[in-house]
Amino acid sequence: MFEKFKKLLVDELQVDPEKVTMEAELANDLGINSIELAELVMHCEEDFEISIQDDDIHNFVTVGDIVNYLEGKSK
Amino acid sequence: MKTDNNISRRCLRQALCIIFAAFIVLCSAPLASRAEKLDEIPLERANAVYVYNIENSVLLASKNAEKQLYPASAAKIMTGLICCEHFSGRLDERVTVTEQMVAHIEGRYMGIKAGNKPTVRDLLYLAFCGGFNDAVAIMEYLISGSETAFVAEMNNRAAVLGMHSTVFTNATGVHSDGMVTTAEDVAKMALAASENGLYMTVTSAVSYSTEGFTPVFSFDNYNQLISAGRYRNTLCRGLNAGSTPAAGGTAVTIAEKDGASILCVIMGGETDGYNNNYTYILASRLIDWAFENYGYIDVFSTSDAICNIPVALAMDTDSVVAVPSRKVSYYLPVSVKVSPAPGENPDADITYTYRLTEASLDAPVESGKAVGFLSVFYKGELIDSVVLVAGKSVDQSRLLYIFERIKAFSTSDFFIGALITASILSLIYITVSAFVRGSKKTGRKRTRR
Numbered sequence: 406m407f408e409k410f411k412k413l414l415v416d417e418l419q420v421d422p423e424k425v426t427m428e429a430e431l432a433n434d435l436g437i438n439s440i441e442l443a444e445l446v447m448h449c450e451e452d453f454e455i456s457i458q459d460d461d462i463h464n465f466v467t468v469g470d471i472v473n474y475l476e477g478k479s480k
Numbered sequence: 481m482k483t484d485n486n487i488s489r490r491c492l493r494q495a496l497c498i499i500f501a502a503f504i505v506l507c508s509a510p511l512a513s514r515a516e517k518l519d520e521i522p523l524e525r526a527n528a529v530y531v532y533n534i535e536n537s538v539l540l541a542s543k544n545a546e547k548q549l550y551p552a553s554a555a556k557i558m559t560g561l562i563c564c565e566h567f568s569g570r571l572d573e574r575v576t577v578t579e580q581m582v583a584h585i586e587g588r589y590m591g592i593k594a595g596n597k598p599t600v601r602d603l604l605y606l607a608f609c610g611g612f613n614d615a616v617a618i619m620e621y622l623i624s625g626s627e628t629a630f631v632a633e634m635n636n637r638a639a640v641l642g643m644h645s646t647v648f649t650n651a652t653g654v655h656s657d658g659m660v661t662t663a664e665d666v667a668k669m670a671l672a673a674s675e676n677g678l679y680m681t682v683t684s685a686v687s688y689s690t691e692g693f694t695p696v697f698s699f700d701n702y703n704q705l706i707s708a709g710r711y712r713n714t715l716c717r718g719l720n721a722g723s724t725p726a727a728g729g730t731a732v733t734i735a736e737k738d739g740a741s742i743l744c745v746i747m748g749g750e751t752d753g754y755n756n757n758y759t760y761i762l763a764s765r766l767i768d769w770a771f772e773n774y775g776y777i778d779v780f781s782t783s784d785a786i787c788n789i790p791v792a793l794a795m796d797t798d799s800v801v802a803v804p805s806r807k808v809s810y811y812l813p814v815s816v817k818v819s820p821a822p823g824e825n826p827d828a829d830i831t832y833t834y835r836l837t838e839a840s841l842d843a844p845v846e847s848g849k850a851v852g853f854l855s856v857f858y859k860g861e862l863i864d865s866v867v868l869v870a871g872k873s874v875d876q877s878r879l880l881y882i883f884e885r886i887k888a889f890s891t892s893d894f895f896i897g898a899l900i901t902a903s904i905l906s907l908i909y910i911t912v913s914a915f916v917r918g919s920k921k922t923g924r925k926r927t928r929r
Contacts, residue, residue: 440764459709
């Protein structure tokens with residue numbers, strides 16, 4: 406799941422792959438802003454065929470938060 | 481020990497709260513962390529785009545601006561403008577809904593029934609914040625008596641606004657093959673609507689709770705750039721968004737930052753008609769691009785010396801600087817290069833020339849005295865002409881002034897004329913005197929003989 410999400414970050418938001426770790430913060434470490442986060446969520450919904458609630462997005466601080474969320478939703 | 485644990489837990493909780501709050505603040509910051517170029521924004525994900533600076537009437541970006549497309553709910557901008565003008569000052573009035581008013585509703589609706597007594601405020605917010613078409617139908621009936629008559633009024637207003645490529649066939653934007661508009665026309669309509677305070681208040685509301693229905697009905701703004709969801713852009717206020725399968729996504733909004741207002745129109749944007757709506761992302765990316773790449777460029781301040789003008793009769797100087805009479809500032813791409821010197825400069829986007837009304841001045845010179853004109857060019861085209869004034873006062877030297885007056889008098893035609901006349905008269909006098917003296921001597925000699 407991590408590798409798939411990392412590929413999404415690199416391909417869609419041109420994030421430096423070296424910086425993508427489970428602990429990396431989306432805003433501080435990867436420079437992802439609110440628009441890019443919305444775009445990322447949209448891609449996650451399409452690629453992982455899940456629905457993400459807007460309220461849940463506010464809990465996404467690190468890459469790990471999203472990966473864990475996606476794993477939970479995919480079960 | 482238990483107290484220590486509690487303190488540690490409290491500290492941890494506080495730290496987590498601070499981290500979370502910091503992330504929310506960072507993620508809510510509407511500006512992109514890295515400046516984007518226009519060609520990096522996927523404009524292909526919409527049929528038409530129009531990005532416009534309102535204060536300076538500058539078109540910043542466009543795609544298919546004149547192509548006729550289906551308006552979707554952008555048609556409601558015209559409906560909203562007419563309704564807000566009609567019901568202004570009557571927001572607390574109660575309306576009794578009749579069967580006829582809600583007989584034929586298409587698209588998104590709330591379910592207003594005959595006998596309901598909403599306020600006018602309820603109807604306006606339901607229609608133009610919530611996007612509920614039954615509220616639209618009630619208002620068009622109240623204003624014009626029928627949808628046909630209301631649509632005729634919409635088309636009249638469109639003609640007045642110069643929306644020459646627009647035809648409305650209904651008030652809600654529900655798909656109709658004959659209803660078309662362009663991004664440019666939508667921009668004209670949005671600019672007119674943006675001047676109506678009531679319309680902008682209604683369409684800028686994040687959410688609304690009705691006052692004339694039991695139970696109270698609460699809803700979020702249908703425009704997700706405004707409502708508190710994933711696409712929210714805190715710079716945006718008002719106007720409209722929606723979609724139909726035929727039209728795709730539309731988003732029309734005004735974003736404000738640092739004294740600049742950007743109108744953004746997206747038509748035919750990618751959307752699944754529900755949550756995944758690239759139309760909003762495209763709008764926000766274009767708005768960010770506009771704010772990042774355009775701004776007020778200060779070309780000259782009122783203290784910038786454009787040139788020096790020689791000054792005669794001055795006490796302690798021999799020149800005065802010419803400066804612009806006002807600040808010279810334009811809304812342009814932030815990357816523009818200003819020429820450091822007057823005249824043509826192929827490396828600069830902004831160049832300038834100046835012309836003085838007099839090649840030199842005589843003291844005293846008052847600060848602010850007009851001394852010439854500054855012409856400013858952007859990419860070779862004249863964009864402004866500014867009066868040049870003396871940058872400071874220059875006092876006169878009395879001694880130099882007296883010398884100058886003497887010099888001026890001594891070289892004046894009168895003085896030279898008087899000098900010549902006096903010389904001639906003196907010559908005549910000497911000649912006459914000599915002649916008279918000579919005559920007397922001759923007379924005396926004859927007498928002696």
